[in-house]
Amino acid sequence: MSTLIKQDILVELLANAGTGFEQVRVAGKEAFQAQGFPTNKSEEYKFTAITKKIEQRIQNFQLAGAFEVIAEQVKSNVFEGFEGDVLVFTNGHFQQALSSTVEGVEISPLSEKASTALGSIAKPEKDPFCALNQSSFDGGVFISVPKKAQIQKPILFLNFFKANAGQVIQPRTWIEAGDFAEVTFINHSVNLSDTSYFVNKVVEVKGGVNTQIRYYKLQNEGENAIEVSNIETDIQKDGRFTSVNISLSGEMVRNNLSINILGSNSEGNMYGLYLLDGKSHVDNHTNVDHTVPHCESNELYKGILAGSSRGVFNGKIFVRQDAQKTNAFQQNNNILLSEDAVVNTKPQLEIWADDVKCSHGCTTGQLDEEALFYLQARGIGKEQARGLLLYAVAGEVIEHITDESFRDYCIAQVQERLGSNF
């Protein structure tokens, strides 16, 4: 049984979360109180003892709050060759002065006008951390891409984190895109302190008819990161949402990614890579909800685990009775490079429609020795052959990133990791 006293935590968190959003926060608080922190009996958090980790590491439960960064820090953390616009955040607080303005896109700190929207997609009753964030979020951004806007260059969220041990960071993001809009977001975080703090973020993305939204996320905040992230999107008719999530480190990271397919002829894509060593623990829970006919979802998550790292994959696909002619594909492949690395993988398909094409598969194994020998027999050194094979696994996910500079950055990060620790 958890020893965390949820009432007290909320009081503490709320004490400095700022004013406003009263109704939203009350709804979040009620939803959190109804659920509480997940225990070891919670099915959804069975393999990820996040509550225990929070108890160990997060004692004072204060919000870390905004801090200042300088333009140089921003510049040095943007990928080489990146041509898009940069939005700067410190502990989740939008730093407008350091951020670009994106032509044709409304970007502002979260304000009351978003208050009716917050929680309408990422519903607080579905997840305790989503509820906790809604009760006491601190900082965030509101983005509105107007109808028919074609935002050619990607928008980079550059998140700087700096916190004392035991502090909490709770950003909230609301993104809405009008009909026929097209936009790409890249989420990248930079950790400025090596303390253990807790990031609990929620991102809601509201698509319109025929919108094309890409959302890429790179997690490489280091060995002390404790993070829960809830990203949820509603896709409308003819729309498409593509997520690429790459996790390279973290003491304990939980990603909840949900796509609600609400309009016909739309498509949801989820690609993920977790490349872990040491004691990192990364848990990806994904959820696709097909509610209407003639839609498609594609999902590919790949894991490479060394040391005593742990990966968790849980992929839910719901195909409702009305969602005839659905094509839903899911694949999770893992390579374990050490005896102490562990993967828990669970595909979960619930299909009520009778005219659908759905497939899922998961594999967990070692590096293919026969392939390794084949490469060596052609004169390629063992270490390089290993790197080539592992990179091939990772590449199948990375290739879905359309922005070249970000893709190159990810490739470099992954290759560096495969060269040094694997």
Next chain:
Amino acid sequence: MLTIKNLHASIEGTPILRGINLEVKAGEVHAIMGPNGSGKSTLASVLAGREEYEVTEGEVSFKGKDLLDLSPEDRAREGVFLAFQYPVEIPGVSSTNFLRTAVNQVREYRGEDPLDAVKFLTLMKEKMKLVEMDQKLLSRALNEGFSGGEKKRNEIFQMAMLAPTLSILDETDSGLDIDALRIVSNGVNQLKSKDNATIVVTHYQRLLDYIVPDFVHVLYKGQIVKSGTKELALELEEKGYDWIKDEVDSKATV
């Protein structure tokens, strides 16, 4: 070039090779034949350095070096090439990228400058013709979704790219239709020179109509029990392996 003396090898404690002796000189083509399970593919694998096999006795010298002492990659860099019986499909690794890495690592080992992209492509185009390789195949992942014949052609194409001094073809003919067999053999023949040697491991004589051997050896129960010229292969084709088995087994009982 290659001298094998009293080579014994086993897998998981089971002896497969029980004293192989073989001498291969530059410019020669040797065929190694034998019934299933006689150790043909094991011999090819041991020479290429496959780790599952344990050499328990004997020695192999290649161009004066102790071959068994070298890692698989160093054997390749020294000029040993094994055309796999079952080429491996490697998703996510592009054929071109793989070949360029291989060619340049071999060159580096030999103290040569790496090939730049242009020179590499030129070389590739030239060698592709040799086995009538379709350029489209090379833009795909290594062997992924290739037909049996395409995989074998790709082996010979890789061989052409790496220009080995000793090529070991492990049942390269198995599963090939006559057209593919002709293309593959033609490639091998064009790569032959007075400075390199070829060991052809095969169960059937058919391949030897196209790649004509100077010597034919019959492997049985892990030993070379008979050696001869290409006529021996024809005799085997006609009479099968039983007479050789009988000959060997009756000697053993005496």
